Amino acid sequence: MPSDFKKLMTARFFFTLGVQMQAIVLAWRMYELTKDALFLGLIGLMEAIPALSLALFAGYIVDRSRPLVIYRRLVLVSLTSASIMLLSQLETFGVSEKDQIVLLFCSSFLTGCARAFSQPSMYSIVPKIIPRALLPRSSAWMSSAMQTARVSGPALGGILFGLIGVSGTSTIVFALLLVTLSVLFLMEFNAPANNPERGKSVKEDLLSGARFVFNHPILFPALSLDMVSVLFGGVTALLPIYAAEVLFIGPEGLGVLRAAPAIGAFIMSTILIKRDIKKNAGVKLFSGVAGFGACILVFALSKNYQLTLVALILSGAFDSISMVIRTSAVQLVSPEHMRGRISAVNSIFIGSSNELGEFESGVATKILGLIPAAVFGGVMCLSTVGLVAMTSPRLRRLDLEELEKTAQS
Numbered sequence: 001m002p003s004d005f006k007k008l009m010t011a012r013f014f015f016t017l018g019v020q021m022q023a024i025v026l027a028w029r030m031y032e033l034t035k036d037a038l039f040l041g042l043i044g045l046m047e048a049i050p051a052l053s054l055a056l057f058a059g060y061i062v063d064r065s066r067p068l069v070i071y072r073r074l075v076l077v078s079l080t081s082a083s084i085m086l087l088s089q090l091e092t093f094g095v096s097e098k099d100q101i102v103l104l105f106c107s108s109f110l111t112g113c114a115r116a117f118s119q120p121s122m123y124s125i126v127p128k129i130i131p132r133a134l135l136p137r138s139s140a141w142m143s144s145a146m147q148t149a150r151v152s153g154p155a156l157g158g159i160l161f162g163l164i165g166v167s168g169t170s171t172i173v174f175a176l177l178l179v180t181l182s183v184l185f186l187m188e189f190n191a192p193a194n195n196p197e198r199g200k201s202v203k204e205d206l207l208s209g210a211r212f213v214f215n216h217p218i219l220f221p222a223l224s225l226d227m228v229s230v231l232f233g234g235v236t237a238l239l240p241i242y243a244a245e246v247l248f249i250g251p252e253g254l255g256v257l258r259a260a261p262a263i264g265a266f267i268m269s270t271i272l273i274k275r276d277i278k279k280n281a282g283v284k285l286f287s288g289v290a291g292f293g294a295c296i297l298v299f300a301l302s303k304n305y306q307l308t309l310v311a312l313i314l315s316g317a318f319d320s321i322s323m324v325i326r327t328s329a330v331q332l333v334s335p336e337h338m339r340g341r342i343s344a345v346n347s348i349f350i351g352s353s354n355e356l357g358e359f360e361s362g363v364a365t366k367i368l369g370l371i372p373a374a375v376f377g378g379v380m381c382l383s384t385v386g387l388v389a390m391t392s393p394r395l396r397r398l399d400l401e402e403l404e405k406t407a408q409s
Contacts, residue, residue: 004129004187005138012122013145015075018176019111020153021160022082024258025169026104026249028161029089031240033097033104037370038242040237046105047112052348054116059209059344062117063337067124072184074121075113077086079177081110086170116347119408123343127331137273139327143320144269158255209341212390218403219333221340221392222285222326223349225384230319230357231287233296233381235374237358238365246370247305261316271363281325282398286389288321300374306307325400332403 030039060069084315088095088103130138158168213219235242236258262407277284295315302308334342364373389396 002129005126005141007183007187008122008125008129009145011071011075011140011180011187012142013149014176014180014183015078016146016149017153017156017252018082018173018180019078020150020262021157021169021256022107022111022173023115023174024084024154024157024251024255025085025161025166025173026108027237027240028102028254029166030101031244033101037238037241037365038362039101040240041359041365043108044237044362045153046108047115050109050112051115054113055344055348056207056210056341057060057119058117058347059120059341062120062124062340062344067121067128067340068184070117070121071125072181073179073375074117075177075184077110077114079174079181081107081114081169082174082177084110086167086174089170105160115264116344119347120340120344123331123334123346124339127334127336127339139324139331140269140272143324143327144266144273148262148266150192150259150265152259154258154262155255158252158258161251161255169356190277209338209343209345212338212342213345216333217392217394218329218398221388221395222329222398225285225289225388226326227349228384229293229381231360232357232377232384233293234357235296235299235361235377237361238370238374241365241370242308246303247308249305253305256309257312260312261319264313264316264318265320265323266316267298267313268317269324272320272324277321277325278400281329281400283397285322285325285398286385288318288325288398290382290385291315291318292322293385296381297375300371300378303378325398329398329403333399 026043027040030043033039084103085107087093088100088107126138126142157169157173159170213223238267239257240254243249243251243257245256247253249257292315295311295318298311299308299315302311328348361373361377364376367373368376
């Protein structure tokens with residue numbers, strides 16, 4: 001792999017590591033302050049609002065700018081978010097608990113702003129430094145780096161939270177984001193700004209990525225499958241409650257639970273680097289999402305720490321299969337001049353499933369109770385697999401080798 005790709009992968013590793021540690025601090029501290037599952041959902045909603053509302057605009061900007069410059073700037077926004085979290089927790093400033101809650105929401109909001117630009121800029125950079133034939137393998141490499149950070153980030157965040165407290169952990173998060181920015185400035189990639197299409201209005205440009213995805217016979221059902229299944233099946237927002245009230249394992253145990261899906265995803269990503277998944281990719285995609293849903297059902301009903309941990313690890317492994325296939329498909333079919341806008345639409349689907357999924361979990365728990373809400377999510381995930389499989393024959397027959405040949409012709 002090219003040197004710049006390795007530097008980019010390193011930067012994304014440290015960025016993800018810092019953001020994952022920050023998520024642990026935000027979730028556990030918010031639950032300490034409120035003891036309310038709804039506030040855990042609201043943390044996700046505060047991140048989702050800017051991430052989703054700015055996504056199309058972010059794709060539009062990336063397709064008219066230097067994507068590496070955009071990526072550096074969004075890291076600066078994340079640094080601001082980490083600064084707010086850190087300052088709100090320092091005893092020197094004597095911030096009241098009520099004001100801490102407000103500042104934690106502000107920190108989450110800025111993280112969402114950064115995320116809106118993260119995926120469009122990343123998707124626009126990678127194809128410029130990686131040959132098209134290597135895109136599926138580069139997706140697996142990038143996934144492996146991210147999952148390594150997602151494994152170590154929550155675990156490290158939980159352990160440090162227990163050892164040195166919220167302010168010490170927040171300081172380390174800030175330092176990791178500084179490292180990210182330093183690595184990005186070491187990249188030699190200096191491609192000119194993307195060339196926008198001529199003769200289109202701003203409105204047409206903003207919506208062109210959405211039209212492309214919604215009219216595509218493979219991308220739309222694939223992204224919809226992921227969005228709905230993770231929207232209902234995701235249990236991230238429930239982990240602090242499971243850790244505190246079901247498993248009784250404290251912040252250190254919460255860090256391990258948050259890391260568990262990433263452990264499975266890392267293992268699976270490592271396997272996918274060595275194994276070719278281009279053939280029968282559609283069947284593997286559906287199998288991966290169905291496996292994810294089954295794991296969520298096991299998680300929902302388990303009151304045993306070891307079983308819960310295994311279920312979460314396997315859920316990450318299955319989710320990694322669908323993520324690598326989906327990412328490869330998006331990269332292969334995206335026209336060069338529209339990568340930012342198409343990936344922005346992709347990020348809307350992902351953001352809807354992740355952050356809005358956390359809000360859905362909080363609301364469902366408030367209405368149904370903790371375990372019924374988690375069971376409901378697993379059932380909805382499996383139902384979505386069946387529905388999309390029946391209505392999307394092209395996605396069932398997806399073959400990435402054929403898709404690559406079609407894209408090149």
